[in-house]
Amino acid sequence: xxxxxxxxxxxxxxxxxxxxxxxxxxxxxxxxxxxxxxxxxxxxxxxxxxxxxxxxxxxxxxxxxxxxxxxxxxxxxxxxxxxxxxxxxxxxxxxxxxxxxxxxxxxxx
Amino acid sequence: xxxxxxxxxxxxxxxxxxxxxxxxxxxxxxxxxxxxxxxxxxxxxxxxxxxxxxxxxxxxxxxxxxxxxxxxxxxxxxxxxxxxxxxxxxxxxxxxxxxxxxxxxxxxxxxxxxxxxxxxxxxxxxxxxxxxxxxxxxxxxxxxxxxxxxxxxxxxxxxxxxxxxxxxxxxxxxxxxxxxxxxxxx
Numbered sequence: 001x002x003x004x005x006x007x008x009x010x011x012x013x014x015x016x017x018x019x020x021x022x023x024x025x026x027x028x029x030x031x032x033x034x035x036x037x038x039x040x041x042x043x044x045x046x047x048x049x050x051x052x053x054x055x056x057x058x059x060x061x062x063x064x065x066x067x068x069x070x071x072x073x074x075x076x077x078x079x080x081x082x083x084x085x086x087x088x089x090x091x092x093x094x095x096x097x098x099x100x101x102x103x104x105x106x107x108x109x
Numbered sequence: 110x111x112x113x114x115x116x117x118x119x120x121x122x123x124x125x126x127x128x129x130x131x132x133x134x135x136x137x138x139x140x141x142x143x144x145x146x147x148x149x150x151x152x153x154x155x156x157x158x159x160x161x162x163x164x165x166x167x168x169x170x171x172x173x174x175x176x177x178x179x180x181x182x183x184x185x186x187x188x189x190x191x192x193x194x195x196x197x198x199x200x201x202x203x204x205x206x207x208x209x210x211x212x213x214x215x216x217x218x219x220x221x222x223x224x225x226x227x228x229x230x231x232x233x234x235x236x237x238x239x240x241x242x243x244x245x246x247x248x249x250x251x252x253x254x255x256x257x258x259x260x261x262x263x264x265x266x267x268x269x270x271x272x273x274x275x276x277x278x279x280x281x282x283x284x285x286x287x288x289x290x291x292x293x294x295x
Contacts, residue, residue, distance in 0.1 A: 008178050010162055014234045017251050060251040062177030 021055035125222035134190030140206030216276035
Protein backbone atom coordinates (compact mmCIF):
# COMPACT_ATOMS: atom_id res chain seq x y z
CA UNK A 1 0.00 0.00 0.00
CA UNK A 2 1.16 3.47 -0.86
CA UNK A 3 1.72 5.80 2.11
CA UNK A 4 1.77 9.49 1.17
CA UNK A 5 2.36 12.60 3.23
CA UNK A 6 0.30 15.62 2.22
CA UNK A 7 2.68 18.60 2.09
CA UNK A 8 -0.19 21.01 2.83
CA UNK A 9 -1.76 19.59 5.97
CA UNK A 10 1.11 17.35 7.08
CA UNK A 11 -1.12 14.28 7.36
CA UNK A 12 0.47 10.93 6.55
CA UNK A 13 -2.22 8.74 5.09
CA UNK A 14 -2.61 5.63 3.01
CA UNK A 15 -3.68 5.79 -0.61
CA UNK A 16 -7.45 5.44 -0.10
CA UNK A 17 -7.46 8.87 1.52
CA UNK A 18 -5.97 10.33 -1.67
CA UNK A 19 -6.80 10.27 -5.35
CA UNK A 20 -4.27 9.89 -8.14
CA UNK A 21 -4.23 12.62 -10.76
CA UNK A 22 -1.90 11.14 -13.38
CA UNK A 23 1.52 12.18 -14.51
CA UNK A 24 3.14 15.31 -13.10
CA UNK A 25 4.90 18.23 -14.79
CA UNK A 26 3.06 18.15 -18.13
CA UNK A 27 3.43 21.22 -20.27
CA UNK A 28 0.14 22.23 -21.81
CA UNK A 29 0.16 22.77 -25.57
CA UNK A 30 -3.06 24.32 -26.80
CA UNK A 31 -4.27 26.11 -29.93
CA UNK A 32 -1.44 27.18 -32.22
CA UNK A 33 1.00 24.52 -31.07
CA UNK A 34 2.53 21.96 -33.42
CA UNK A 35 0.78 18.63 -33.93
CA UNK A 36 3.67 16.82 -32.30
CA UNK A 37 3.58 18.98 -29.17
CA UNK A 38 -0.17 18.63 -28.93
CA UNK A 39 -0.05 14.86 -29.34
CA UNK A 40 2.68 14.65 -26.72
CA UNK A 41 0.70 16.78 -24.29
CA UNK A 42 -2.59 14.99 -24.81
CA UNK A 43 -1.66 11.34 -25.28
CA UNK A 44 1.95 10.41 -24.59
CA UNK A 45 2.71 9.41 -21.01
CA UNK A 46 5.64 7.90 -19.20
CA UNK A 47 5.12 4.37 -17.97
CA UNK A 48 8.33 3.67 -16.06
CA UNK A 49 9.35 0.77 -13.91
CA UNK A 50 11.01 2.73 -11.14
CA UNK A 51 11.16 6.45 -10.46
CA UNK A 52 7.96 8.27 -11.38
CA UNK A 53 6.41 11.68 -10.71
CA UNK A 54 2.68 11.99 -10.19
CA UNK A 55 -0.03 14.41 -9.14
CA UNK A 56 -2.19 13.42 -6.19
CA UNK A 57 -5.10 15.05 -4.44
CA UNK A 58 -5.82 14.77 -0.71
CA UNK A 59 -9.45 14.16 -1.56
CA UNK A 60 -10.71 12.89 1.80
CA UNK A 61 -8.68 15.44 3.69
CA UNK A 62 -7.67 19.02 3.05
CA UNK A 63 -8.61 18.73 -0.64
CA UNK A 64 -5.29 20.09 -1.97
CA UNK A 65 -3.41 18.88 -5.03
CA UNK A 66 0.27 18.05 -4.61
CA UNK A 67 3.11 16.21 -6.33
CA UNK A 68 4.66 12.91 -5.32
CA UNK A 69 7.91 11.26 -6.40
CA UNK A 70 7.79 7.49 -5.97
CA UNK A 71 8.97 4.15 -7.25
CA UNK A 72 6.30 2.30 -9.22
CA UNK A 73 7.87 -1.09 -8.53
CA UNK A 74 8.45 -0.86 -4.77
CA UNK A 75 5.83 1.80 -3.84
CA UNK A 76 8.60 3.63 -1.99
CA UNK A 77 7.78 7.34 -1.81
CA UNK A 78 10.84 9.58 -2.18
CA UNK A 79 8.96 12.68 -1.21
CA UNK A 80 5.90 14.84 -1.76
CA UNK A 81 6.00 18.52 -2.65
CA UNK A 82 3.94 21.55 -3.54
CA UNK A 83 1.76 21.65 -6.65
CA UNK A 84 2.94 25.21 -7.35
CA UNK A 85 6.06 24.18 -9.22
CA UNK A 86 6.90 23.08 -12.76
CA UNK A 87 9.76 20.80 -11.78
CA UNK A 88 10.77 18.68 -8.79
CA UNK A 89 12.62 20.68 -6.10
CA UNK A 90 16.31 19.94 -5.55
CA UNK A 91 15.81 18.16 -2.21
CA UNK A 92 13.43 15.68 -3.85
CA UNK A 93 15.92 15.08 -6.68
CA UNK A 94 18.68 14.56 -4.09
CA UNK A 95 16.53 12.12 -2.13
CA UNK A 96 15.94 10.08 -5.29
CA UNK A 97 19.63 10.20 -6.29
CA UNK A 98 20.59 8.89 -2.85
CA UNK A 99 18.45 5.79 -3.37
CA UNK A 100 18.40 5.35 -7.17
CA UNK A 101 21.73 6.69 -8.51
CA UNK A 102 21.59 7.51 -12.21
CA UNK A 103 17.80 7.84 -12.38
CA UNK A 104 16.15 9.86 -15.12
CA UNK A 105 12.57 10.75 -15.95
CA UNK A 106 11.66 12.83 -19.01
CA UNK A 107 14.04 15.81 -18.91
CA UNK A 108 14.90 15.43 -15.20
CA UNK A 109 17.77 13.43 -13.73
CA UNK B 110 -32.98 26.37 8.58
CA UNK B 111 -33.76 22.74 9.26
CA UNK B 112 -35.82 22.01 12.39
CA UNK B 113 -34.60 18.49 13.01
CA UNK B 114 -31.25 16.82 12.55
CA UNK B 115 -30.91 14.01 10.01
CA UNK B 116 -30.84 11.33 12.71
CA UNK B 117 -33.45 12.97 14.90
CA UNK B 118 -31.64 12.43 18.18
CA UNK B 119 -31.13 8.69 17.75
CA UNK B 120 -28.66 6.82 19.94
CA UNK B 121 -27.41 3.36 20.89
CA UNK B 122 -26.79 1.77 24.27
CA UNK B 123 -23.82 -0.23 25.51
CA UNK B 124 -20.31 0.34 26.84
CA UNK B 125 -19.49 2.44 23.78
CA UNK B 126 -22.40 4.53 22.60
CA UNK B 127 -23.15 6.35 19.37
CA UNK B 128 -25.60 9.21 19.48
CA UNK B 129 -26.83 12.03 17.31
CA UNK B 130 -25.92 15.32 18.95
CA UNK B 131 -28.81 17.13 17.29
CA UNK B 132 -28.60 20.34 15.35
CA UNK B 133 -25.21 22.03 15.29
CA UNK B 134 -24.35 25.33 13.69
CA UNK B 135 -21.40 24.98 11.30
CA UNK B 136 -19.79 27.63 9.15
CA UNK B 137 -17.20 26.98 6.48
CA UNK B 138 -14.76 29.86 6.50
CA UNK B 139 -12.14 30.04 3.77
CA UNK B 140 -9.51 32.71 3.58
CA UNK B 141 -6.10 33.65 4.86
CA UNK B 142 -5.95 32.06 8.31
CA UNK B 143 -2.99 34.25 9.24
CA UNK B 144 -5.06 37.41 8.79
CA UNK B 145 -5.41 39.41 12.02
CA UNK B 146 -8.98 40.41 11.20
CA UNK B 147 -9.97 36.81 10.55
CA UNK B 148 -8.40 35.62 13.81
CA UNK B 149 -10.11 38.44 15.70
CA UNK B 150 -13.62 37.74 14.41
CA UNK B 151 -13.23 33.99 15.02
CA UNK B 152 -12.11 34.70 18.59
CA UNK B 153 -15.00 37.12 19.04
CA UNK B 154 -17.58 34.57 17.87
CA UNK B 155 -16.23 31.42 19.51
CA UNK B 156 -13.90 32.69 22.23
CA UNK B 157 -11.25 30.30 20.92
CA UNK B 158 -7.76 31.00 19.56
CA UNK B 159 -6.81 29.93 16.03
CA UNK B 160 -6.11 26.17 16.01
CA UNK B 161 -2.88 24.78 14.56
CA UNK B 162 -2.91 22.26 11.70
CA UNK B 163 -4.72 19.11 12.78
CA UNK B 164 -6.19 20.72 15.88
CA UNK B 165 -9.64 21.78 17.06
CA UNK B 166 -10.52 24.07 19.94
CA UNK B 167 -14.05 23.16 20.91
CA UNK B 168 -16.02 23.81 24.06
CA UNK B 169 -19.58 22.48 24.08
CA UNK B 170 -21.19 23.50 20.78
CA UNK B 171 -18.80 26.38 20.08
CA UNK B 172 -15.33 26.18 18.63
CA UNK B 173 -12.88 26.27 15.74
CA UNK B 174 -11.46 23.38 13.76
CA UNK B 175 -8.58 23.45 11.26
CA UNK B 176 -9.82 21.96 7.97
CA UNK B 177 -7.02 22.88 5.54
CA UNK B 178 -4.35 25.60 5.15
CA UNK B 179 -7.07 28.02 4.01
CA UNK B 180 -10.21 26.63 5.62
CA UNK B 181 -11.69 26.71 9.10
CA UNK B 182 -14.81 25.14 10.49
CA UNK B 183 -16.56 27.51 12.87
CA UNK B 184 -18.91 25.78 15.32
CA UNK B 185 -21.66 27.85 16.91
CA UNK B 186 -25.06 27.00 18.41
CA UNK B 187 -27.47 26.16 15.56
CA UNK B 188 -29.67 29.23 15.99
CA UNK B 189 -26.70 31.61 15.86
CA UNK B 190 -25.15 30.40 12.59
CA UNK B 191 -26.83 32.94 10.27
CA UNK B 192 -25.95 35.77 12.62
CA UNK B 193 -22.34 34.58 12.90
CA UNK B 194 -22.00 34.51 9.08
CA UNK B 195 -23.29 38.10 8.94
CA UNK B 196 -20.73 39.13 11.58
CA UNK B 197 -17.89 37.45 9.66
CA UNK B 198 -19.05 39.10 6.41
CA UNK B 199 -19.04 42.50 8.10
CA UNK B 200 -15.67 42.00 9.79
CA UNK B 201 -13.84 40.74 6.70
CA UNK B 202 -15.42 43.03 4.10
CA UNK B 203 -12.81 43.93 1.48
CA UNK B 204 -10.70 40.82 2.08
CA UNK B 205 -10.63 37.70 -0.10
CA UNK B 206 -12.67 35.19 1.90
CA UNK B 207 -15.77 33.02 1.90
CA UNK B 208 -18.13 32.26 4.79
CA UNK B 209 -21.06 29.89 4.30
CA UNK B 210 -23.57 28.50 6.74
CA UNK B 211 -23.37 24.73 6.17
CA UNK B 212 -25.23 23.70 9.34
CA UNK B 213 -27.99 21.90 7.49
CA UNK B 214 -25.60 20.16 5.09
CA UNK B 215 -23.89 18.24 7.86
CA UNK B 216 -24.55 15.82 10.70
CA UNK B 217 -22.65 15.56 13.99
CA UNK B 218 -22.45 12.24 15.81
CA UNK B 219 -20.91 11.57 19.23
CA UNK B 220 -19.01 8.35 19.95
CA UNK B 221 -18.58 7.95 23.69
CA UNK B 222 -17.30 5.31 26.06
CA UNK B 223 -14.23 3.19 26.66
CA UNK B 224 -14.08 1.81 23.11
CA UNK B 225 -14.51 5.12 21.26
CA UNK B 226 -10.98 5.07 19.80
CA UNK B 227 -11.46 1.55 18.52
CA UNK B 228 -14.76 2.38 16.85
CA UNK B 229 -12.99 5.02 14.74
CA UNK B 230 -9.93 2.82 14.19
CA UNK B 231 -12.19 0.14 12.70
CA UNK B 232 -13.53 2.54 10.09
CA UNK B 233 -10.80 5.07 9.30
CA UNK B 234 -7.18 4.68 8.13
CA UNK B 235 -5.93 6.75 11.06
CA UNK B 236 -3.54 5.95 13.90
CA UNK B 237 -5.88 6.23 16.89
CA UNK B 238 -3.29 5.37 19.57
CA UNK B 239 -3.26 7.83 22.50
CA UNK B 240 0.27 8.98 21.53
CA UNK B 241 -0.84 9.90 18.00
CA UNK B 242 -4.37 11.18 18.60
CA UNK B 243 -5.26 12.92 21.85
CA UNK B 244 -7.82 15.43 23.09
CA UNK B 245 -8.01 18.46 20.79
CA UNK B 246 -6.75 16.53 17.74
CA UNK B 247 -8.80 16.93 14.56
CA UNK B 248 -8.65 14.86 11.41
CA UNK B 249 -10.43 14.82 8.06
CA UNK B 250 -10.32 11.42 6.47
CA UNK B 251 -12.26 8.58 4.90
CA UNK B 252 -14.75 6.59 7.00
CA UNK B 253 -15.47 3.37 5.09
CA UNK B 254 -16.94 4.76 1.85
CA UNK B 255 -17.56 8.37 2.85
CA UNK B 256 -15.50 11.43 3.75
CA UNK B 257 -15.71 12.34 7.43
CA UNK B 258 -13.95 14.45 10.03
CA UNK B 259 -13.64 13.97 13.75
CA UNK B 260 -12.06 15.46 16.83
CA UNK B 261 -11.45 14.27 20.35
CA UNK B 262 -13.03 16.02 23.32
CA UNK B 263 -11.15 16.53 26.59
CA UNK B 264 -12.98 13.53 28.12
CA UNK B 265 -11.73 11.19 25.38
CA UNK B 266 -15.04 10.95 23.51
CA UNK B 267 -15.14 11.63 19.79
CA UNK B 268 -17.33 13.84 17.62
CA UNK B 269 -17.75 12.79 14.01
CA UNK B 270 -18.88 15.18 11.26
CA UNK B 271 -20.25 13.88 7.97
CA UNK B 272 -22.55 15.11 5.22
CA UNK B 273 -26.22 15.09 6.17
CA UNK B 274 -27.07 13.01 3.09
CA UNK B 275 -24.91 10.13 4.39
CA UNK B 276 -25.79 10.51 8.09
CA UNK B 277 -27.83 7.31 8.06
CA UNK B 278 -24.91 5.37 6.58
CA UNK B 279 -22.44 6.93 9.03
CA UNK B 280 -24.68 6.12 12.00
CA UNK B 281 -25.02 2.54 10.78
CA UNK B 282 -21.25 2.20 10.43
CA UNK B 283 -20.47 3.65 13.84
CA UNK B 284 -23.17 1.74 15.70
CA UNK B 285 -22.14 -1.55 14.08
CA UNK B 286 -18.48 -0.90 14.90
CA UNK B 287 -19.46 -0.02 18.48
CA UNK B 288 -21.31 -3.32 19.00
CA UNK B 289 -18.25 -5.58 19.07
CA UNK B 290 -16.34 -5.65 22.35
CA UNK B 291 -13.15 -3.61 22.55
CA UNK B 292 -9.98 -5.43 21.50
CA UNK B 293 -8.05 -3.44 24.06
CA UNK B 294 -5.01 -2.18 22.14
CA UNK B 295 -6.16 1.43 22.01
